[in-house]
Amino acid sequence: MEKAKSTLKRKLIIAGIALLVIQLGLMGCMAILVGGQMMFFMPTAEVGIIEEYKLVGEATKVNWAEMLIYDTVRYENDFTEADPKETVYNFLIIEFERREKEYYCVEKDEKGNCIKEEYKWVTVEKSILHGKEKILGKLKQLGYENLDFYSTMEKYNQLNNDESLIIVFSGKDLEDLMDDFTPEQIEWANMLIEENFIFEMYGYVFDLPEHIPVAGGKFAWPTPTLHNVTSPYGWRTHPVTGERKFHYGVDIAGPNAMGQPIISVADGIVFQVNYTNNAAGYNVRIKHIDEDGNEWQSRYCHMSHIGVKAGQQVKQGDVIGAVGNTGRSTGPHLHFELKFCGQLVDPYPYINRKGVRE
Numbered sequence: 001m002e003k004a005k006s007t008l009k010r011k012l013i014i015a016g017i018a019l020l021v022i023q024l025g026l027m028g029c030m031a032i033l034v035g036g037q038m039m040f041f042m043p044t045a046e047v048g049i050i051e052e053y054k055l056v057g058e059a060t061k062v063n064w065a066e067m068l069i070y071d072t073v074r075y076e077n078d079f080t081e082a083d084p085k086e087t088v089y090n091f092l093i094i095e096f097e098r099r100e101k102e103y104y105c106v107e108k109d110e111k112g113n114c115i116k117e118e119y120k121w122v123t124v125e126k127s128i129l130h131g132k133e134k135i136l137g138k139l140k141q142l143g144y145e146n147l148d149f150y151s152t153m154e155k156y157n158q159l160n161n162d163e164s165l166i167i168v169f170s171g172k173d174l175e176d177l178m179d180d181f182t183p184e185q186i187e188w189a190n191m192l193i194e195e196n197f198i199f200e201m202y203g204y205v206f207d208l209p210e211h212i213p214v215a216g217g218k219f220a221w222p223t224p225t226l227h228n229v230t231s232p233y234g235w236r237t238h239p240v241t242g243e244r245k246f247h248y249g250v251d252i253a254g255p256n257a258m259g260q261p262i263i264s265v266a267d268g269i270v271f272q273v274n275y276t277n278n279a280a281g282y283n284v285r286i287k288h289i290d291e292d293g294n295e296w297q298s299r300y301c302h303m304s305h306i307g308v309k310a311g312q313q314v315k316q317g318d319v320i321g322a323v324g325n326t327g328r329s330t331g332p333h334l335h336f337e338l339k340f341c342g343q344l345v346d347p348y349p350y351i352n353r354k355g356v357r358e
Contacts, residue, residue: 096167
C-alpha cells in the first residue's frame with residue numbers, strides 16, 4: 001500500500017512539473033535555476049516600452065535590441081524602473097567636431113594685394129562625448145540646457161546642419177557594458193544574443209520568401225527588388241562625416257527599400273552574424289568556394305533583419321535577411337562587399353548586374 005502511495009506521489013510530482021513546463025512554454029518563457037534562484041531568460045517587457053526602445057534607438061543609432069537585453073538582465077526582468085531614454089546614455093557615443101574657415105589667397109594683383117580668396121575647413125575642437133553628463137554638458141556649453149531626451153537629440157541634429165560642425169552618433173556594443181555583470185548575468189545576456197530571442201519576439205517582421213530564383217553567373221545581384229546604386233566602389237565623400245574616404249563596397253537602394261529581401265549571391269556557408277552598433281550595423285558574412293578552390297567572402301551590411309545563423313549552409317538565391325538602416329547610415333540601403341582570397345575587390349566585375357541603374 002505504501003509503495004503504491006509512493007508511486008502515485010512520484011507520478012503526481014512528475015505531472016505537476018510537466019504542467020509547469022507547459023505553462024511556461026505557453027507564456028513564451030524559459031527559466032534556469034542559478035544560485036538557488038529562478039532567472040527568467042525571456043524578457044517580459046510590454047509592447048509599449050518596446051516601441052520606446054525602438055524610437056530611442058532610431059534617434060541615436062544605438063541598437064535597441066542590445067539596450068533591451070541590457071535592461072532585461074540588469075533589472076532581472078522587472079521593467080518597472082526601466083527607461084530607454086536613460087539606458088541609452090550608457091551606450092551612446094557622440095563624436096563632436098567643430099571647424100572654422102581658414103582663408104588663403106589664390107590670386108594677387110600686380111601690387112601683391114589679394115584679389116581672390118578661398119578657404120578650407122580646419123578642425124579647432126574634436127571630442128568624444130559619452131555618458132549623460134558629457135552629452136548634456138556640451139549642449140549647455142553651447143547655450144542649450146534643460147532639454148528632455150528627444151529635444152537633446154533634435155538639437156544635436158539641428159547643429160549638425162551647420163557646416164562648421166560634424167556630429168556623428170554611434171554606440172558602444174553590449175559586450176563593452178557587460179564587464180560589470182556577474183558570470184550568471186553574462187551567461188544570460190549571451191544566451192539572449194546568440195539565440196536571437198529579442199529580435200524574434202519584438203523585431204520588425206517582414207514577409208520574406210525563403211528563396212528567390214536568380215540568373216546564372218558566379219555571383220547574383222544581392223537585392224532582387226532594388227537596383228539603384230547610390231555609391232559605387234572607390235573614393236567618395238562620406239555622406240555622414242563629410243570626409244573623403246575609400247568606399248570598400250557598393251551601396252544599393254531604391255523606393256521602399258526598408259525590408260526588401262537580401263539574397264546570398266552564391267552557394268556558401270554563413271560564418272559570421274553580427275548584431276552590432278558599429279558603422280556596419282546588423283551584418284552577415286558568407287564564405288564561398290569557387291570551382292578552382294579559391295575562397296570568396298560576401299558581406300551584407302545595415303540590415304534590418306537577419307534570417308540566418310552562423311554555420312548555416314545557403315544556396316545562391318536564398319533570402320538571408322532584409323534591407324535596413326542600422327549602424328552608420330543615412331537611409332535604408334544595402335552596403336555589399338566582396339573579398340577574393342582575403343582581399344577586398346570591386347564587386348562590379350563579378351556580380352550579375354542585369355537591370356542595375358547607376
